Amino acid sequence: MANSQRRITKELAEVTSDPPAGVTVSLANESNVHEWNIMMDGPPGTPYAGGKFKLLLVLPTDYPFKAPTLNFKTKIWHPNVTFDEKGSMCLGMLKGDVWKPSSKIMSILTAAQQLLVEPNPDDAVEASIAQKFKEDKAGFIKEAQEYTKKYAN
């Protein structure tokens, strides 16, 4: 869809010129605007601070009619991100029935950042991490910091 490409180009220009703090964006492959590499700094004040996380944003061909997908390529120990190679995350606005075509990539990125600041243990994909987050905050922070050191450097 020609419209789709145009919109993606626009959003790319917008996000590269004025990205959210701690985020840089580049195309995974210069000839394909549908896959974006995102580098996200662990937000300060969180156990992820100091880490650099790589994410992959995939925009479907019928974007913006269909929601994009966002995955962590760097392993992250977080209640809402699967602790595996996929790094799938559960982001409300990307769910099929919630996604609206006029939602923008910029807001997806800020939402992802916000999720690092405020994990949502009630909507977790990693139950054990969520439990730790709820019951042993200090232990959670320590462990998350360790994984951040281990994987996100």
Add this chain to the structure above:
Amino acid sequence: MDDDDEREIELSSITAIYPEIILNPEDPFSAYIELPVHPTNPVTVSFPTSYEGPGDINTPPHPTILQESGLEPSNNIESHNLEYLPALQLRIRLPNGYPADKPPHFELSTSPAWLSEETLKQLVADGERLWEELGHDQVVFTYIDHLQQAAETGFGTIEGEVLQVPQEHKISLLDYDLKEAQAAFERGTFECGVCLDPRKGSVCHKMMDCGHVFCVQCLQDFYNNAIIEGDLISIRCLAPDCAKKRGEAQVASKKYRKPKTQLNPSELLQIPLDHEIVTRYVHLKHKADLESDKNTIYCPRTWCQGAAKSKKHRKPEGLEIVESDDESETETDGKGYNAGRDLLSICEDCSFAFCSRCFQGWHGEFKSCIPRNKNGELSEEDKASLEYLNLHTTPCPTCAARAQKTHGCNHMICFKCNTHFCYLCSAWLEPTNPYKHYNVDTTGCYQRLWELIGGDGDDVGIEYGGGVGGLRPEDLPVEEVGDEDEPRDHDPVGDFAEVIPDIEEPDDEDQEVDRAPVQREGPLVFRLNVPPPPPPAAPMAPELVNPRQIRGRGGRRRGGRQAVGGRNVAAPPNDDQEAIHRAWVQRFVQMALNDEEDQLEWDSDDEEDRGAWEIPVR
């Protein structure tokens, strides 16, 4: 000619300021200009229906501006907030001697005449006043400016005031407002939230409910795609959180109705979407509504499978989605008994009329039918009910309503349709001579009027308390007896008649000894284990015997348990009793033939028990 010059100079500078002004080619000192009326705040306009009474259509009544509080309490005033009103038309003529000696000549009008004469007159008068105030100087610009300011305030109707305009101008005013608003929208530029491109208003669509603007191309692409995929939930405003926010706003304003977020078919057509696509949307939506409603009844025709017509989800005709009104659905009957017509369902697709209980073709409201499960099978309980019905009830030959006899003769009158029929064979009986059926030996029911006199079934009959009280001489043989009646709390289907007279008989002390030993089996079930004792010496005259009483005393049990359905079990006749019985029956039949059976003497307590003979209306 200084004067002329001055007028010329004034008009030419006015033309420079208002290029839309039209100078009269025949008179250089007159001009015409239309001043748009676009008040800063929308003006509340009402259109009283009978303003100044039913006036002549050709001479429209004059509109006025009234203080809202001063409004006469006229009925049905509907008011609209208008942003654009038809332009104020100003004709200017500058006479000789203007501006020094003569005032300018102004004429004001509107088309249609929505502004009142009084207001116009006042505005015209303002012209001369301004000319005076300026000290007889060039006043045209000042005057136009004055009019524009007046227009901005809606000619003084801004706050708490309602502009009244006669009903006949309603459509043109509303139309004008709409057109101007549309024109203003089309002149604007909007950034479409989907393609992120700036678009001219003319290729954009503004959402009716929320006012978000998107370009037509994006809306078409998105909605067409969603409707083709059957993704109905996406047919809503494309702005993030839009529906959610409106939903929350509605909850906050205590309108607890489900927020309406999906778009109307008519709006889809306006965008515009293809008729075909919108039709598909309407049909999918209807189908989804039906499927999400567990009460939906489907057509039993396997090749059809349409839904039964329902008030809640009306089949769309054309492209209107009928809003379902959830409030109107209330159970009509607490006991779950449905009046017959509630069972009638008509398939909205093939128009097949069927019963929603038994899923057979419609059988009329009187017929009682057995509910079936999805596979068309009966549950064990229903099977038992059906079996019971077959054994212990007789259908009316006319309406098929089932009757169970509790006592009395076999001449029945249907409680629903008043048909006379025979309880034994369900034959229709001639109302004028119903007993003929039992007096002709060709019918099979010859001499069987009194069979089953004690009722049909184990659980019917007259109340035990009086019924079995004593075995009196007048106790006549009965062919079949049932157990004493109990409150009938288990009508198998609840759709057949029972007549339950409540006859109390005082216990006769003398007869006490004759009372048959009774074995109590349950709270209200008694069985008599001995044959009836011989009748006392002085039998009551048969004509004094109330047949109901007979039936009531027919509570004697032979052998305790009756085979179900054993209607025709004959009693071992007691000669005396039989003679009495026959005599009584003959007399009764004779009187009945003369339609005088009512004149037979009844027991005294019968009078107040008449009501008990009424067939209960359900």
